Amino acid sequence: MKNYPLWKIFLVFILVSLGVIFAIPSILYQEDTGNWYLDNRLNLGLDLQGGSYLLLEVQTDVLIQEEFENFSDTIRIIARENRIKINNIDQIDEELKIRFDPAENLEDIKNSFLQNYRSVKFNISNNVATISIDQLYKKSIQDSAIKQSLEIVRKRIDESGTKEPLIQRSGSERILLQLPGVKNPERIKDLLGKTAKLNFHMVDDDDSKSLSLNIAPFGKMIVSDINNEELKYLLEKKSRVGGENLIDANASFDPTEGHAVSFRFDTTGAQKFGKATSENIGKRFAVVLDGVVITAPVINSAITGGSGIITGNFTSQEAADLAVLLRAGALPAPLEIVEERSVGPGLGADSIAAGKIASIIGMILVCIFMILIYGSFGVIANISLIANLFIIVSLLGTIGATLTLPGIAGIVLTIGMAVDANVLIFERIKEESFKNKKIYETIKKGFDRALSTILDANITTLIASLLLFVFGSGPIKGFSITLSLGVIASMFTALMLTNLLVHFYVSFTAKKEINL
Amino acid sequence: MFGLNKIIPVNSDYKFLNFRKNFYILSGIAIFLSLILLFFKGLNLGIDFKGGTLIEVSTNNTNISELRDILSPNFNEVSLQEFGDDQTIIIRLQNENNQESIETVNKVKQLINDKVSEFRRSEFVGPTVSSELLWKGFQAVSFALIAILIYIWLRFEWQFGFGAVVALTHDVLFTLGVLSILGIEFSLSTIAAVLTIAGYSINDTVVIFDRVRENLRKYKNIDLIEVFNMSINNTLSRTVMTSITTLLALISLYLFGGEVIKPFALTMIIGVLVGTYSSIFIAVPTLLVFKFRPQDEDDNEN
Numbered sequence: 001m002k003n004y005p006l007w008k009i010f011l012v013f014i015l016v017s018l019g020v021i022f023a024i025p026s027i028l029y030q031e032d033t034g035n036w037y038l039d040n041r042l043n044l045g046l047d048l049q050g051g052s053y054l055l056l057e058v059q060t061d062v063l064i065q066e067e068f069e070n071f072s073d074t075i076r077i078i079a080r081e082n083r084i085k086i087n088n089i090d091q092i093d094e095e096l097k098i099r100f101d102p103a104e105n106l107e108d109i110k111n112s113f114l115q116n117y118r119s120v121k122f123n124i125s126n127n128v129a130t131i132s133i134d135q136l137y138k139k140s141i142q143d144s145a146i147k148q149s150l151e152i153v154r155k156r157i158d159e160s161g162t163k164e165p166l167i168q169r170s171g172s173e174r175i176l177l178q179l180p181g182v183k184n185p186e187r188i189k190d191l192l193g194k195t196a197k198l199n200f201h202m203v204d205d206d207d208s209k210s211l212s213l214n215i216a217p218f219g220k221m222i223v224s225d226i227n228n229e230e231l232k233y234l235l236e237k238k239s240r241v242g243g244e245n246l247i248d249a250n251a252s253f254d255p256t257e258g259h260a261v262s263f264r265f266d267t268t269g270a271q272k273f274g275k276a277t278s279e280n281i282g283k284r285f286a287v288v289l290d291g292v293v294i295t296a297p298v299i300n301s302a303i304t305g306g307s308g309i310i311t312g313n314f315t316s317q318e319a320a321d322l323a324v325l326l327r328a329g330a331l332p333a334p335l336e337i338v339e340e341r342s343v344g345p346g347l348g349a350d351s352i353a354a355g356k357i358a359s360i361i362g363m364i365l366v367c368i369f370m371i372l373i374y375g376s377f378g379v380i381a382n383i384s385l386i387a388n389l390f391i392i393v394s395l396l397g398t399i400g401a402t403l404t405l406p407g408i409a410g411i412v413l414t415i416g417m418a419v420d421a422n423v424l425i426f427e428r429i430k431e432e433s434f435k436n437k438k439i440y441e442t443i444k445k446g447f448d449r450a451l452s453t454i455l456d457a458n459i460t461t462l463i464a465s466l467l468l469f470v471f472g473s474g475p476i477k478g479f480s481i482t483l484s485l486g487v488i489a490s491m492f493t494a495l496m497l498t499n500l501l502v503h504f505y506v507s508f509t510a511k512k513e514i515n516l
Numbered sequence: 517m518f519g520l521n522k523i524i525p526v527n528s529d530y531k532f533l534n535f536r537k538n539f540y541i542l543s544g545i546a547i548f549l550s551l552i553l554l555f556f557k558g559l560n561l562g563i564d565f566k567g568g569t570l571i572e573v574s575t576n577n578t579n580i581s582e583l584r585d586i587l588s589p590n591f592n593e594v595s596l597q598e599f600g601d602d603q604t605i606i607i608r609l610q611n612e613n614n615q616e617s618i619e620t621v622n623k624v625k626q627l628i629n630d631k632v633s634e635f636r637r638s639e640f641v642g643p644t645v646s647s648e649l650l651w652k653g654f655q656a657v658s659f660a661l662i663a664i665l666i667y668i669w670l671r672f673e674w675q676f677g678f679g680a681v682v683a684l685t686h687d688v689l690f691t692l693g694v695l696s697i698l699g700i701e702f703s704l705s706t707i708a709a710v711l712t713i714a715g716y717s718i719n720d721t722v723v724i725f726d727r728v729r730e731n732l733r734k735y736k737n738i739d740l741i742e743v744f745n746m747s748i749n750n751t752l753s754r755t756v757m758t759s760i761t762t763l764l765a766l767i768s769l770y771l772f773g774g775e776v777i778k779p780f781a782l783t784m785i786i787g788v789l790v791g792t793y794s795s796i797f798i799a800v801p802t803l804l805v806f807k808f809r810p811q812d813e814d815d816n817e818n
Contacts, residue, residue: 047776055645057644185638186618186621186622186625189618190618193618336642337617337618337640337642338641338642338644338645339640339641339642339645340617340638340639340640340641341637341638341639341640342637342638342639343636343637344634344635344636344637346574346634346636347572347636347637347776350774351774351776351777354772354773354774354777355773355774355777357772357773358768358769358771358772358773358774358777359768361768361771361772362764362765362766362768362769365764365765365767365768366761366764366765369760369761369764370761373757405774405776405777406705406708406777406780408773408777409705409769409773409777409780409781412765412766412768412769412773413712413762413765413766413769413784415765416761416762416763416764416765416766417716417719417758417761417762417765419758419761420719420754420758420761420762423754423757423758423761424723424754427751427753427754427757431750452726453722453723453726453727456671456722456723456726457719457720457722457723458719459667460664460667460668460715460718460719460722461712461715461716461718461719463660463663463664463667463715464660464664464711464712464714464715464718465711465712465715467656467659467660467663467711468656468660468708468711468712470656471652471653471655471656471659472652472656472704472707472708473649473652473704476704476705476707476708479705479708480708483712
């Protein structure tokens with residue numbers, strides 16, 4: 001060991017020690033302790049600890065459609081103000097065509113319309129107006145919808161009592177959720193599946209003709225009852241007050257009506273509600289949630305206090321969930337679940353146990369094989385392999401990576417492949433030992449000759465694994481991380497640690513020649 | 517130490533290339549059959565790429581046919597399969613639209629709730645997501661092949677890149693063919709396995725090519741076939757050693773790593789075997805197509 005550079009010994013010693021020190025928390029501890037060192041461990045992925053992964057898509061098509069409905073309502077109002085008759089309104093894909101009776105002041109319609117909607121394209125020719133929107137406009141609708149949805153989803157998940165959820169935007173119209181430890185994903189999906197748009201509309205009980213024909217006149221709409229689809233209500237289209245004015249909602253119990261949700265309006269909401277109720281005593285108002293009437297009570301007296309209760313044959317769970325939804329607020333557009341992966345705690349625990357057994361047995365087999373083939377040098381390779389594993393685990397823990405089931409597979413695979421660099425070196429040393437007499441020269445040449453091969457071989461594996469990281473999703477990313485770290489760590493342990501150990505072994509045993 | 521290192525003779529001198537025609541024919545048939553299988557039988561696409569719903573349950577002493585009798589009348593396309601043992605059953609339901617999936621899972625859970633001790637996992641992949649995943653997987657594999665080709669081209673000469681890619685394509689197609697014939701589920705983790713096989717196959721090939729390049733410089737007067745044979749023999753013990761250690765780890769993963777990881781481990785085992793074969797019998801002989809002479813090497817170095 002006379003000529004072995006001291007700095008190299010130190011470097012190897014420090015790096016390996018760091019590997020061991022920072023691997024300990026991941027190996028020994030499962031729970032957070034609050035200690036920065038002990039909490040420096042790798043996180044278990046949802047497939048190992050149990051939980052739900054959900055990918056939600058914001059249905060922005062619905063919003064665009066709503067926007068077009070707003071356009072045609074606005075045009076009708078403007079046309080009425082300007083005393084121009086509309087023959088018909090047609091929507092073809094994303095274009096609205098309005099055919100007017102011949103009139104001279106069609107430009108006025110255009111001008112007043114554009115005061116309401118600035119960035120809309122509006123063309124008039126031959127008494128036909130064409131309204132269309134561009135991609136930028138569409139994108140801004142989508143963008144604001146997803147931002148609002150993200151916030152509402154976050155509120156709903158928080159209200160549901162899920163610990164440490166991960167909620168983030170994914171692409172242009174999706175939201176990604178990771179909910180560790182969720183035991184009943186169905187309830188979460190129910191909570192997210194509802195838009196929860198709440199509105200109070202006045203009921204028109206005088207116009208029974210429109211209701212029986214099932215055609216709503218302008219400014220009115222027909223909505224069915226939540227419990228009985230046959231039961232229809234004719235409602236004013238414009239709501240008097242909506243869920244956006246709610247400041248609180250709670251599940252409560254009404255002695256006569258059963259489970260209910262009590263709510264409170266903010267000042268504006270209370271004023272609107274007070275005005276609507278005081279003007280319409282004796283008439284009915286309808287509570288409409290997501291396009292169906294929950295209840296439609298008669299107004300007995302003006303409600304000016306700004307609070308009330310909603311009843312409607314709820315179970316206690318339904319009332320509690322509705323209260324959560326109302327507190328969190330309405331989604332701008334419906335959400336659709338496009339991907340779900342839920343793992344129960346039982347399967348996760350089984351996977352961890354199986355992964356541990358597979359790693360340990362794989363490790364033992366490889367170690368025995370290396371000793372059988374290379375003897376003392378095999379022991380050296382095995383020490384490198386174990387150091388390699390400690391380094392992988394410590395790196396995963398320090399960068400806060402998530403260990404998934406494919407990640408465990410990556411570690412087991414690394415056990416098999418990590419000895420490759422050692423094998424390359426030993427084989428080269430063996431070859432050199434036939435040519436050279438001097439033992440240290442043999443070792444040096446063996447390492448030098450193996451170096452470029454080791455680099456070439458490992459860089460190709462790194463390329464494949466890097467692309468897996470870029471294109472893979474969820475658990476597959478976990479596989480590529482462990483495989484990459486494994487490859488990098490194996491290069492270090494082979495070129496530095498094995499090198500040091502071989503020199504140490506040769507000088508310690510005072511060997512004169514190598515017989516591999 | 518135990519003398520086992522003599523299993524692989526130190527100065528082996530197998531004439532691998534002399535039998536190359538036989539191996540061309542063998543591989544040619546295998547690849548042809550793989551393509552036929554892929555074309556006509558196809559891969560057993562899992563829900564990742566086909567879309568649909570999957571539920572894994574542990575039952576209370578209920579056998580698979582009882583569950584099938586309960587579920588079959590209620591769903592159009594439902595298939596049940598034992599998973600590891602007869603108390604663990606996987607239920608697969610064909611693709612509905614996104615909204616229906618929630619109701620489907622709920623309905624399945626209601627119907628078999630009293631027969632089941634644990635709902636171990638449930639997965640749903642909608643039609644848009646499954647086609648995206650398929651496209652991404654395809655991109656990953658293609659870009660990986662291109663990137664590896666470029667790397668080999670930069671580090672070696674382009675002829676070596678050609679040889680490596682022939683071997684690589686051979687390995688990937690053959691593995692896919694075996695997946696098809698065995699009906700192993702093709703999922704995201706299988707894509708990961710295929711890419712890792714690509715990495716492994718190249719790794720193996722590169723080690724031998726490294727030696728080919730070295731020997732081409734060293735022995736300028738020896739016949740090409742001899743140089744190639746020599747290079748394979750020089751690296752033979754390493755090739756065999758690394759394959760064995762990798763296989764040991766993979767077999768352990770296959771036997772003890774749990775049901776979910778089995779298809780991945782099996783795919784990798786097939787890939788490592790064929791990758792080792794192709795590095796020796798396909799990649800190196802392919803280099804004969806190009807009339808390498810050591811003089812070319814000198815030109816390149818200047």
